[in-house]
Amino acid sequence: MQTEISEKNLHRLLPNRVPKPIVVDEIDSTNACLKQMALSGAAEGTAIFAGLQTAGRGRLGRDFASPPGGIYASVLWRLRPDDRLLCLTALAAVAVRRALARACGIETAIKWRNDLLLGEKKLCGILTELQTDGQGIQAVIGIGINVNTQKFPPELSGKATSILLQTGCAVDGNRIAAELLRELDAARSVLSENPEKYLAEYAAACITVGKRVKVLRADTSRDALALGIGHDGALRVRYNDGSEELLLSGEAGVRAQNGDYC
Ligand code: BTN
Numbered sequence: 139m140q141t142e143i144s145e146k147n148l149h150r151l152l153p154n155r156v157p158k159p160i161v162v163d164e165i166d167s168t169n170a171c172l173k174q175m176a177l178s179g180a181a182e183g184t185a186i187f188a189g190l191q192t193a194g195r196g197r198l199g200r201d202f203a204s205p206p207g208g209i210y211a212s213v214l215w216r217l218r219p220d221d222r223l224l225c226l227t228a229l230a231a232v233a234v235r236r237a238l239a240r241a242c243g244i245e246t247a248i249k250w251r252n253d254l255l256l257g258e259k260k261l262c263g264i265l266t267e268l269q270t271d272g273q274g275i276q277a278v279i280g281i282g283i284n285v286n287t288q289k290f291p292p293e294l295s296g297k298a299t300s301i302l303l304q305t306g307c308a309v310d311g312n313r314i315a316a317e318l319l320r321e322l323d324a325a326r327s328v329l330s331e332n333p334e335k336y337l338a339e340y341a342a343a344c345i346t347v348g349k350r351v352k353v354l355r356a357d358t359s360r361d362a363l364a365l366g367i368g369h370d371g372a373l374r375v376r377y378n379d380g381s382e383e384l385l386l387s388g389e390a391g392v393r394a395q396n397g398d399y400c
Contacts, residue, residue, distance in 0.1 A: 142311055143315050145158070151312060151316035152319060152320070156181075157180075157181050159315070160186045160187070163190070164191075165192070167195050168191065168280060169195055169267055170193070172280075173278050176216075176276040177271055177276075183215075183323065184214040185212070187210065187315055188204075188211075189206060190208070191210050192204075195265060202265070203291050203298075205291075206287075207288060207300065208283060208286075208300070209314060211283075211315065211318065213319070215277040216275070216277075221330055222330075222333055223268065223277070224372070225329075225336075226266045227264050227371065228251070229336050230264050232336045234262055234281055234321070235343060238254075238262075240317045240321075241310075241313045242305075246343075247345040248343045248344045249345060250373045252265070254283075259297060260284075260297055260298045260299070261300070262284070263281075264279065264281050279322070283314065284298060284301070284303075285309055285314060286309065288303070337367070337370070337371060341366065346373065347367060349364050350362070350363055351364045353375060353385065362383075369384075373385045
């Protein structure tokens with residue numbers, strides 16, 4: 139079975155998509171590359187896939203390990219200031235979840251705000267980056283999915299999984315990539331009008347809700363209970379002193395049953 143993504147296969151699966159997706163073997167970061175391309179005039183919907191990344195970027199300035207076997211993709215959305223910019227990551231999470239269900243029949247859970255889990259381990263991370271050239275807003279939505287990954291760096295091996303490791307089956311990356319683009323294009327089309335259905339799906343699939351969480355900010359952390367998903371995918375939490383907050387960004391680590399935070 140062909141497991142690696144190629145332009146030829148992707149173009150065959152998406153014959154009418156414009157612009158045609160770009161596929162490279164190796165890159166520093168698909169997000170960094172697409173942000174640069176956006177400044178040089180790349181079209182709405184430009185998508186780039188890489189077989190591995192040498193400087194993959196994660197949230198909060200972290201690195202994102204990007205070994206062979208994963209899908210590393212970024213898509214460009216050209217937006218206006220009055221678009222619902224805060225819900226882009228939630229829309230993308232739902233799009234990835236739908237694509238994985240359709241392409242390989244797996245049911246993933248969402249860990250607020252930007253992770254997809256399979257069997258309680260991280261399968262996918264999403265990094266949305268916004269920039270402007272003074273004319274409009276350029277959103278680069280970066281998605282890393284552990285598809286046929288066999289080995290992770292030691293520090294991740296207890297926390298990350300891949301479809302191959304979880305199911306024992308290698309899957310066709312082209313199929314997933316094609317469904318991913320279809321779903322992202324569909325999510326893009328509801329953004330300005332009515333993203334509420336996506337946000338409801340996000341809330342329903344989000345396993346953070348109902349859990350004890352640790353809200354981490356700079357060098358502070360506070361214990362809280364995750365109460366639910368609010369407007370634009372924000373997480374509503376209640377602290378131990380009874381006060382409540384709607385978290386738009388930052389980080390809420392979920393307390394695992396053994397008392398650890400993951
Ligand atoms: C996270 O889990 O912190 C977010 C990870 C996002 C990784 C993807 S892989 C494709 C795109 N290019 C990058 O450099 N990062 C994103």
